[in-house]
Amino acid sequence: MMTKEVxxxxxxxxxxxxxxxxxxxxxFDVYSGEIFGFLGANGAGKTTAMSxxxxxxxxxxxxxxxxxxxxxxxxxxIKKNIGYMSQKFxxxxxxxxxxxxxxxGGIYGLSDKEIREKSGRLIEQLGLASEADKLVVSLPLGWxxxxxxxxxxxxxxxxxFLDEPTGGVDPVTRRQFWExxxxxxxxxxxxxxxxxxxxxxxxxxxxxMMVDGVIKELDSPANLKEKYKAATMDExxxxxxxxxxxxAD
Amino acid sequence: xxxxxxxxxxxFRQIFRNTTILRMIIAVPIIQLLILPLAADFxxxxxxxxxxxxxxxxxxxxLIEKISASNYFHITSWSSSFEKTYPxxxxxxxxxxxxxxxxxxxxxxxxxxQQLFMAVNAINGTKALVxxxxxxxxxxxxxxxxxxxxxxxxxxxxxxxxxxSSVNWYNPLMNxxxxxxxxxxxxxxxxxxxxxxxxNIVKEKEVxxxxxxxxxxxxxxxxxxxxxxxxxxxxxxxxxxGLWVIARFVYGIIPLGSIGLLxxxxxxxxxxxxxxxxxxxxxSSTQQQAMSLAFFLMMIFMLMSGLFTPVDSxxxxxxxxxxxxxxxxxxxxxxxxxxxxxxxxxxxKHFLVxxxxxxxxxxxxxxxxxxxxx
Numbered sequence: 075m076m077t078k079e080v081x082x083x084x085x086x087x088x089x090x091x092x093x094x095x096x097x098x099x100x101x102f103d104v105y106s107g108e109i110f111g112f113l114g115a116n117g118a119g120k121t122t123a124m125s126x127x128x129x130x131x132x133x134x135x136x137x138x139x140x141x142x143x144x145x146x147x148x149x150x151x152i153k154k155n156i157g158y159m160s161q162k163f164x165x166x167x168x169x170x171x172x173x174x175x176x177x178x179g180g181i182y183g184l185s186d187k188e189i190r191e192k193s194g195r196l197i198e199q200l201g202l203a204s205e206a207d208k209l210v211v212s213l214p215l216g217w218x219x220x221x222x223x224x225x226x227x228x229x230x231x232x233x234x235f236l237d238e239p240t241g242g243v244d245p246v247t248r249r250q251f252w253e254x255x256x257x258x259x260x261x262x263x264x265x266x267x268x269x270x271x272x273x274x275x276x277x278x279x280x281x282x283m284m285v286d287g288v289i290k291e292l293d294s295p296a297n298l299k300e301k302y303k304a305a306t307m308d309e310x311x312x313x314x315x316x317x318x319x320x321x322a323d
Numbered sequence: 324x325x326x327x328x329x330x331x332x333x334x335f336r337q338i339f340r341n342t343t344i345l346r347m348i349i350a351v352p353i354i355q356l357l358i359l360p361l362a363a364d365f366x367x368x369x370x371x372x373x374x375x376x377x378x379x380x381x382x383x384x385x386l387i388e389k390i391s392a393s394n395y396f397h398i399t400s401w402s403s404s405f406e407k408t409y410p411x412x413x414x415x416x417x418x419x420x421x422x423x424x425x426x427x428x429x430x431x432x433x434x435x436x437q438q439l440f441m442a443v444n445a446i447n448g449t450k451a452l453v454x455x456x457x458x459x460x461x462x463x464x465x466x467x468x469x470x471x472x473x474x475x476x477x478x479x480x481x482x483x484x485x486x487x488s489s490v491n492w493y494n495p496l497m498n499x500x501x502x503x504x505x506x507x508x509x510x511x512x513x514x515x516x517x518x519x520x521x522x523n524i525v526k527e528k529e530v531x532x533x534x535x536x537x538x539x540x541x542x543x544x545x546x547x548x549x550x551x552x553x554x555x556x557x558x559x560x561x562x563x564x565g566l567w568v569i570a571r572f573v574y575g576i577i578p579l580g581s582i583g584l585l586x587x588x589x590x591x592x593x594x595x596x597x598x599x600x601x602x603x604x605x606x607s608s609t610q611q612q613a614m615s616l617a618f619f620l621m622m623i624f625m626l627m628s629g630l631f632t633p634v635d636s637x638x639x640x641x642x643x644x645x646x647x648x649x650x651x652x653x654x655x656x657x658x659x660x661x662x663x664x665x666x667x668x669x670x671x672k673h674f675l676v677x678x679x680x681x682x683x684x685x686x687x688x689x690x691x692x693x694x695x696x697x
Contacts, residue, residue, distance in 0.1 A: 128538045150540060158538040162531035168337050180329030181539050209340075235538075 079106040081233055081264050082127060087136035089122050096122040098287040099136060106232070109255065109265040111275050111295075114284030115315045120268045123284070124235055127266075128158055141232040154182070157226035157234035157263075161241050165222050167211035171202050174210060174225055182229035196224050216247030220254060227258055234258065236267040240274065252277055272307040281307075283314050290314050326541055330549030334523075338553060344519065352511045352561050356569040360503040370454040373400045373408045373417035380428035386465050390421075395457050418444045419454050431469070504574050505657040506630045508565040512558050512589070513624060513650055516596030517603065518617050520554040524604035525613040547689065551597045558593040559586070570661075579664030585657065588670065591677045592653045598684030599649075605691040624650045649680045 082104035089096045097119040104110045114120045125131040127140050129149030138145045141155040165174045172193055179189040197206045200220055205213060213221070219239060227234050236255075240248045252274065259265050267278070275281050275295060282292040291298060291314060295307055304310045338344055372390060376383050391398045399417055402408055411417040422440040431437040441458060445451040527533040536546060566585075570576040578585060599620065607613035627641065628634075628650035634642060645651045652673045659665035667674075 130534070130537055150542075153538060153540045156538065158535065160531065160534055162534065164531050164535035166333070166337065166532060167530070168340050169333065173333070173336060177329055177333045178539070180332075181326050181541050183325070183540070 080104070081106045081142075082110075082138070082140050082266065084123075084127075084138040085136055087123065087126060087138050088134050089119075089126060089131060090134045095287050097126075097284075100284075100287075100289050101136075102282055102289060102292055104233075104264060104266060106264055107259060107262050108279040109259050109267065109277065111278030111281035112266060112268045112284070113275055113281050113311065114268075115318055118284040118315075118318070119287040120284055121237060124237055124266070124268065128156060128235055129153055154229075155232045157229070157231040159219075159222050159226040159234070159236050159239055161238035163215070163218055163222060165210055165218065165225060168209060170207050170209055171197065171213070171221055172206045174221070175228065178225045179228050184229060192228055196221075196228075200224060216243050216250075219243055220247070220251055223251065223254055227263060230261070231263060233264040233266055236265065238268055238270065240269065240271065248274070272311055275307045275311075283311070285314055285318050326545050327548055330541070330545060331552060334549055334553045338523075338557075347519070348515070348557055348561060349564070351514075352565050353569060355511060356504065356507055356565055357573065359507050360500045360574070368395055370396050370419060370450065370457070371399045371417045372396045372419045372421055372458070373402075373411045374398060375403065375405045375408050375420060375422040376401060377403050377425040378423050378427035379403065382428035382431060382469075383423045386423065386462070389465055390458070390461055393457070393461060395454075412442070412444055415444070418447075418450060419458060421458065500574050501576060501662060502658070504570050504576055505661045506654050508562060508570065509628075509650060509653045509657055510625060510630065511565060512562050512593065512653075513596060514621070515554060515558045515561050516593055517600045517621060517624075518614075519557070520550060520597050520600030521603040521607070521613045521617050522610055523554070524550055524601065525607050525610050528604075529609050543689070543692065547601065547692065551594075551601070554597055554600070555590075555593050558596075559589065562589055576661065578661040580660035580666065584667055584670070585660050588653065588656050588660075588674065588677065591674065591681055592649065595649050595677055595681035595684055598681060598688050601688035602684055602691065605688055624648055627651070628654050630654055649677060652677055652680075 080103045085101050086099040088099050112120055126133050129152050140152045143151040175193040175196060176189055179192055197203055240251055255265055280294050283290045298310050302310045302313050374387055390396050400411055405422060408420055420442040427437055443451045443455045603613055603616050607616055627645045627648050634645045656670050656673050
């Protein structure tokens with residue numbers, strides 16, 4: 075489903091915290107419908123970049139548009155058109171899956187009818203029928219993450235940002251999770267994902283590698299492996315991250 | 324509006340699912356209102372008096388009888404030596420020592436003049452003050468009785484003692500509970516407003532759900548209203564339980580003034596207080612921080628509000644603090660309306676000040692609450 079339509083465009087996007095430059099003049103384009111892997115060691119500046127694109131942080135300098143909207147002036151419009159799921163599990167644990175779906179559907183402006191249909195379909199798709207009315211806190215982590223992803227795209231956004239979505243999840247669930255990602259991508263939703271699992275990096279159409287606040291590489295996994303004469307993405311990552319000055323956080 | 328509806332639905336679900344909060348809303352007001360007014364009683368009873376009677380005459384016995392007949396004193400020892408009695412003072416077994424000198428009766432009759440000595444243990448200042456003034460009163464009475472007898476016996480002249488009779492307005496029986504219950508009602512509402520609201524907001528920060536909220540199209544004011552409205556309603560509920568159930572049925576306190584007026588003031592007060600709760604939440608990132616900050620504020624609010632000690636008897640600087648404390652105004656209003664039956668005219672100034680507080684704290688909180696940081 076990848077097209078040449080640009081949905082995220084950044085130009086020299088920079089964020090400083092005092093003397094510390096978290097992201098330093100990063101520029102890249104993300105195309106509609108692609109799965110874009112945003113890689114880098116801990117502390118490389120990924121989360122900062124993502125927060126700026128989601129309208130949570132104001133950049134220090136540079137420009138960017140997300141879904142065609144300016145990240146300085148049109149954050150409210152951006153928020154309507156993106157989904158977001160963070161490494162921290164971010165559904166309400168004292169609500170049931172059904173109630174979470176209803177709440178997030180509601181605040182994204184879905185009608186009551188749409189919410190009912192969506193929640194029925196989601197619960198069936200995730201195999202949550204028997205858990206739909208139990209509190210989320212009692213669900214296993216893998217299910218929670220799958221539910222969180224489904225809720226993050228409940229309003230069919232143009233782009234969904236995933237910040238280490240599969241952290242701490244077992245390999246089988248991770249595979250299932252990626253099936254959900256492919257489904258969403260097939261429907262035309264652009265996936266912007268950060269991860270530390272290099273096997274997941276292989277699933278991406280293109281990946282960018284961030285080191286010390288700058289983007290060192292941006293290409294498809296196959297091209298990168300060829301360039302670094304590496305058999306796996308692990309080796310590519312190691313080759314690039316080795317030069318990092320910043321300590322992990 | 325639709326967004327707000329979803330936010331409120333979510334808040335109420337969470338609140339009613341949280342048994343700790345539910346217990347706080349229902350049980351705490353009832354328990355506090357039942358226990359505190361009964362225990363916090365400034366009428367001092369059971370003052371321990373050690374008597375040093377060096378006279379051992381019929382007069383001295385009469386005086387001691389009179390003292391022990393009053394309900395306030397408890398004669399713990401009766402000896403003839405001050406040295407023996409003094410250790411009781413040090414062991415905290417006596418609050419007062421009354422020394423009746425030798426030849427008390429003889430000198431009183433013969434020279435028409437006598438002196439008693441009273442030593443007061445002033446560690447508990449209130450008890451010391453009240454105790455010594457009670458005792459002085461009893462001795463004065465005793466003195467009067469004696470003089471009457473003496474005068475009548477000699478039949479020289481008719482001295483008519485001046486009797487002062489007093490009437491207590493607004494609380495005719497001087498029932499301490501009438502004074503305390505309305506005040507404690509205010510404390511409860513204050514707890515709900517400042518604590519619960521602040522903790523609830525900070526919990527979202529701590530768990531990380533606020534991050535999720537921040538990337539949604541929910542607007543700042545919608546999120547804040549979604550948090551304030553539930554606690555505004557809970558505050559009203561707690562106040563109503565206290566006023567209609569506990570105050571009325573347990574203490575028999577029925578407001579003299581307008582109930583509508585009381586609720587109107589409560590409405591403004593809660594807005595001011597929730598502003599403080601919101602403010603606390605903007606300055607804390609964990610529930611622990613919020614709790615400590617709210618506790619610190621509550622302590623000052625309670626002690627500087629005239630709940631226990633009248634504001635008028637505070638030093639000048641402390642009065643300023645009390646005047647900058649919203650709780651002070653609500654306690655005054657509640658007491659005025661419930662006990663005195665004051666009307667809107669009497670408390671219009673309080674209304675103005677409270678509205679000012681509401682605007683001030685909420686603006687501060689909203690400015691400080693940033694959906695976008697950095």
